Amino acid sequence: xxxxxxxxxxKKRRYSHKTARRxxxxxxxxxxxxxxxxxxxxxxxxxxxxxxxxxxGQYYCLHCDRYFANVSVRDEHFKTKRHxxxxxxxxxPAPHTQLDADLASGxxxxxNGPKLS
Amino acid sequence: xxxxxxxxxxxxxxxxxxxxxxxxxxxxxRFCRSKCHKNFxxxxxxxxxxxxxxxxxxxxxxxxxxxxFEFERRRNRPERYDRNVTENTLKAIKxxxxxxxxxxxxxxxRRKKGxxxxxxxxxxxxxxxxxSLVKAPAILREDPxxxxxxxxxxxxxxxxxxxxxx
Numbered sequence: 001x002x003x004x005x006x007x008x009x010x011k012k013r014r015y016s017h018k019t020a021r022r023x024x025x026x027x028x029x030x031x032x033x034x035x036x037x038x039x040x041x042x043x044x045x046x047x048x049x050x051x052x053x054x055x056x057g058q059y060y061c062l063h064c065d066r067y068f069a070n071v072s073v074r075d076e077h078f079k080t081k082r083h084x085x086x087x088x089x090x091x092x093p094a095p096h097t098q099l100d101a102d103l104a105s106g107x108x109x110x111x112n113g114p115k116l117s
Numbered sequence: 118x119x120x121x122x123x124x125x126x127x128x129x130x131x132x133x134x135x136x137x138x139x140x141x142x143x144x145x146x147r148f149c150r151s152k153c154h155k156n157f158x159x160x161x162x163x164x165x166x167x168x169x170x171x172x173x174x175x176x177x178x179x180x181x182x183x184x185x186f187e188f189e190r191r192r193n194r195p196e197r198y199d200r201n202v203t204e205n206t207l208k209a210i211k212x213x214x215x216x217x218x219x220x221x222x223x224x225x226x227r228r229k230k231g232x233x234x235x236x237x238x239x240x241x242x243x244x245x246x247x248x249s250l251v252k253a254p255a256i257l258r259e260d261p262x263x264x265x266x267x268x269x270x271x272x273x274x275x276x277x278x279x280x281x282x283x
Contacts, residue, residue, distance in 0.1 A: 030160075032142065096163050096171060098124055098146070104170040105127035106217070108187045113194035 028065040030095040036062055037090055063087055125153035125163050127170035180224040185217040 008014040015021075028036075050057035059068040061077060063086040068074040077083055099110075121130040124146045136154050138146040148154040156166065163171040173179045188209075248257065248264060257263055 024160075025158075029140065030162075031144075096124075098122075098144075100171060101124050101127045101163070102122050102191065104174045105122045105129075106186050106189060107122070108190040110191040110193060113192075 030089070031097060033063060033065065033086075034090055034095050063090060121147045123147060123149035123153050125149075125157055125161075125166075125169060127163075178228070180221050183217070183220060185213055185220065188213055 047058050047060055053067045055067060055069045055073075057067055059071060059074040060066070061068070061074060061083065064077070064083055066077070068077060103109075118132060120132075122128070123130050123135065125148060128149045130147050130149045135147060135149045136151070138148070138154070138157070140146065146157065148157060156163075163169040164175055166172055170179070174181055245265060252263055
């Protein structure tokens, strides 16, 4: 099922059926990206060589969870509107979590009992 | 038995209801109905979707700070069964619920009041500024009785000099 959506000029977004949108599901969630960005630079491991990924998996954008073929393509990507939008989003407050959902429903902070020494 | 809260809309998820998604980093996302699940799959932000509790809290639609929110908590420790405690809790739930609903309705009432004042102010402003919608500006110039008299405003010298510095 699923047909062609009207007014979709970008090929990736052209179809509504699941197989066409598969890559979207593989993208990291906002909270995972946020946590990865919060890590200090020293803790980040060097990118592992992976021959299945574009550019051996060496040119990666943390914000958009994407691999690029070479440096110039990646730097070009950093200038795009979508990337800058993501960067701006990640500078703001932390993404929604289950704890936020609980607090919004009128619950207090979790009670873990007295600390065990 | 635990009554969980929906990740998207923060409503209660009773046992046997809704759907649960476990991501490959072992994070659990619970959804009360397919509506919330679909919205999650579309990667929507609950803080930007108007019907969720998260939005309503963030934008001051619902009461946020209240002592009644301190009772219901996720308790990550075993509690020894005690008949008296259970009985008292069941009694307390009713009263607390009553208190909370009363305070919530009061909050909404207070919220509505602010709106009325704002509407009044807007109406007064429109009356003052938008006379040209009723009468053409050319006519107004001929007949000054239709407009409000001009008000003299005193501007102190100190303010003027400050602005120059900026």
